[in-house]
Amino acid sequence: MKRFSALFSAIDQSTKTTVKTKALAEFFATAPDEDKLWTIALFSGRRPKRAVTTTQLREWAAEVAGIPLWLLEESYPIVGDLAETIALILPEATQTSDHSLSHWINTLHALHDIPAEDRKAQILAAWDQLDPTERFLFNKLITGGFRIGVSRKLMTRALAQATGQDEAELAHKLMGDWTPATTTYASLIEADDPAAAQSRPYPFYLAHQLEDAPENLGAPSDWQAEWKWDGIRGQLIIRDEHHLWSRGEELITDRFPEFARARDFLPKGTVLDGEIVTWDGTAPMPFSTLQPRITRKTVPKKLLKEAPVILLAYDLLEHQGQDIRNQPLEQRRAALETLLDAMSSDAPVRASPAITFDSWENLKALRQTSREMRAEGLMLKRKASPYLAGRKKGDWWKWKLDPLTIDAVMIYAQQGHGRRANLFTDFTFAVWKGNELVPFTKAYSGLTDKEFAQITAWVRRNTQARFGPVRQVTPEHVFEIAFEGIQASPRHKSGIALRFPRMARWRQDKPVQEANTLDDLHAMLATYG
Amino acid sequence: MRAPVLTFTDHGIYCPAGDFYIDPWRPVSRALITHGHSDHARPGMGSYLATDAALPIIRHRLGEITAEGIPYGETRRIGGASVSFHPAGHIPGSAQIRVEVAGEVWVASGDYKVLPDGLSEAFEPVPCHSFITESTFGLPVFRWPDQTEVAREMTAWWAANAAAGLTTFLGAYSLGKAQRLLRMLEPIGPILTHGAVEASNAVLRAQGYDLLETLPVTPDLDVKAHPGALVLAPPSALGSQWARRFGKGSTGFASGWMRLRGVRRRRSVDRGFVVSDHADWDDLHQAIKATGAENIYVTHGYTDIFTRHLIDQGYNAQVVPTQFGETEEEPA
Secondary structure, three states: OHHHHHHHHHHHOOOOHHHHHHHHHHHHHHOOHHHHHHHHHHHOOOOOOOOOOHHHHHHHHHHHHOOOHHHHHHHHHHHOOHHHHHHHHOOOOOOOOOOOHHHHHHHHHHHHHOOHHHHHHHHHHHHOOOOHHHHHHHHHHHHOOOOOOOOHHHHHHHHHHHHOOOHHHHHHHOOOOOOOOOOOHHHHHHOOOHHHHHHOOOOOEEOEEOOOOHHHHOOHHHEEEEEEEOOEEEEEEEOOOEEEEEOOOOEOHHHOHHHHHHHHHOOOOEEEEEEEEEEOOOOEOOHHHHHHHHHOOOOOHHHHHHOOEEEEEEEEEEEOOEEOOOOOHHHHHHHHHHHHHOOOOOOOEEEOOOEOOOOHHHHHHHHOOOOOOOEEEEEEEEOOOOOOOEEOOOOEEEEEOOOEEEEEEEEEEEEOOHHHOOOEEEEEEEEEEOOEEEEEEEEOOOOOHHHHHHHHHHHHHOEEEEEOOEEEEOOOOEEEEEEOEEEEOOOOOOOEEEEOOEEEEEOOOOOHHHOOEHHHHHHHHHHHO | OOOOOOEEEOOEEEEOOOOEEEOOOOOOOEEEOOOOOOOOOOOOOOEEEEEOOOHHHHHHHHOOOOEEEEOOOOOEEEOOEEEEEEEOOOOOOOEEEEEEEOOEEEEEOOOOOOOOOOOOOOOOOOOOOEEEEEEOOOOOOOOOOOHHHHHHHHHHHHHHHHHOOOEEEEEOOOOOHHHHHHHHOOOOOOEEEOHHHHHHHHHHHHOOOOOOOOEEOOOOOOHHHOOOOEEEEOHHHOOOHHHHOOOOEEEEEEOHHHHOHHHHHHOOOOEEEOOOOOOOHHHHHHHHHHHOOOEEEEEEEOHHHHHHHHHHOOOEEEEOOOOOOOOOOOOO
8 A cells, every 4th residue: 555655645746747647657657556456456447346345434534533423424524535634633644554556445345245233343454554544545445436637538648658658549448347356467458358348448539618609610611520518428339139238338338228229220339429319300408317227227118218319420430440540531431321320210319410611701690590409509510620638629629609697696605625625616696586585606716816715704704594504694796697597396496406506706796686586597497498 | 690790781791899801892991801802802992901911912903092001910990890810821921800899709701721832921820610601612523732842843844845845825814823823833944924913022022021023024025035934814815916026826824724634625725734723622721620610601602513512511511692702804
């Protein structure tokens, strides 16, 4: 654990990517294979199977620290991380040890095979021989969510530096549903396992939000536009079998049985990138109808009928068994259309239309019609662009519609956690209904650190009542709330629910009486819901 | 029933028997001041009373004021109250204020730190019936590491930066924390100071506090003539135009908040050093116990949680409604 802990500290103590990459590359060049494999797994979102619950961890930690459980529970949201909270409250260790990362992970795995009542002693023994940083990391192995400032991209780059392999090729090898239990460092990184390659998706190419005027992108003839659908990104693989991957690299084949039929329509050796949307036969249905499909691991017949999905495909990554990501978009698009045009209209895959346009002016006008098309805006893709891995600037842009906005009054505030501990960052907003303020949304983001500090000082001085961690404040400040969508929701007092609400601006110029009303919100619901 | 010795008003802590306020946040005629930080010593009071050791800084910060100094431990009669000032260990000159009326004793702690820092007058427990305590770090996750070890790490970081040709930027509150760091660090290279830090240094040195040699950063200072320097500045100056002239560097911040990874990441500093001018969880409890007080009033920080825990421990504890704002530099 000492070597892994030193790696963590080196990464954690720097805000510079080059320093982090170098530390990781050194680790990959020197650590034992088993530790390397686990490090790759942890930094790509995989974690050991949980053998104790976080509830048990909390109880045991409070007991060892000699504090009541409620005090640990109150401290946790302020620290923002359970593993860290526990590491901070435990008394100093009485022993030391020099076991490897893999040793501790194997210890955790072994807990599955011993009686539940014996697991506590093992965890306590571990705590008592680890230093504070090691303890934090050990707890992290149990609680999961290894977000410590190392992106998968950074980890892949470091691995490329350490092994001398091509970064894009490595990124592809690391895709899929492997775990350290199903593979070894040698077969994952050094050899290429053909069985694993069968279901392995390509890394998704992600677009940046367009900030500049589109005119700066150059000639319209160099660009292709597409509707930006409001579904979930998916990669459909047709090889010996079919596989469907989400952008979060989750295998979601079973949740969307519609795509089994794709094998009847598409040849083996086809990989499509597109948007999974619910489909009414001619157009996508609202995102809210897709939500139950995303969460259900098995789909009841009724739901399948009410909310059928299709893939609106916009890219072809593998054609006739060949990886064609390096071909220009224009060629990939032509191949995609040839492949899909021949398909029957009830097939679960359709080509998302490519929009050609002769002037940016015309495209701007078209973009304004996005909501009628059930789209969030447009995508702009350079016709000459290869299909890259990850979020890269230059060739692909999302050009979303301006968000909907409403001016609302802040009525409750709560402290943030993690990075934002000791600042008030979580607010509840209300609109007027006559003389009454009706809460309708929460928002956490959009202000600068300076604004959060300013509002924090104000909240402390203007607290009217406390409900646990929540403070009711004097209704005095108006914020412009931006959001992407609005839906009717009987669960909320206001009768509506917003999609992606955030604070667009602090309207210090606006008196509280001039905030919007519940009627305004319902009018927006009627127009955009 | 008799009026309480101290009450909590919209102007601050008030003593009816002596007709004075402690650390008031709005103008009043007579103010007793625990220490010189700007959220405790505010402008606009008719008269000020503070320890002899705290007064030079208060005068320096507030300009022309009517003020009087008092030695630690000396009792003074104000109206029907007897008051005395006792070391709080927070920063040089800081005091807890003891107020006695007809045999009943209250102590307002101001901010305090039990751990000796080699600079501030060492904290002294003052027996009382009612104790007004701060709780800036009143959570069990705040426990301060061994300060000798922290000092060693800080100096080692500086040395490593110097060896790599980097400037070392150390952020700290300009009154108290900065001077304490000037006792903790080993002088392995030149120490350059921001004007705000140096102003406090000058006042404290004139009082006889012994600090490491420093070089004030002035517009005509030749930065290149001081390779391997450590730049000591308030956090707000780091990452600003002011800091750019020193070229590439590594940034650290010394504060109790650095105990939390999340806060350190929010500040985007490379290194966080857990050095606080406040009592940690264990020391808050120890200090409260040492007063022998039954009634505990809690202000500043995690007041709700800390108060609930004190009640669990059998104290008669309550939260003081406070209007104390955050100071601009988050001094903890």
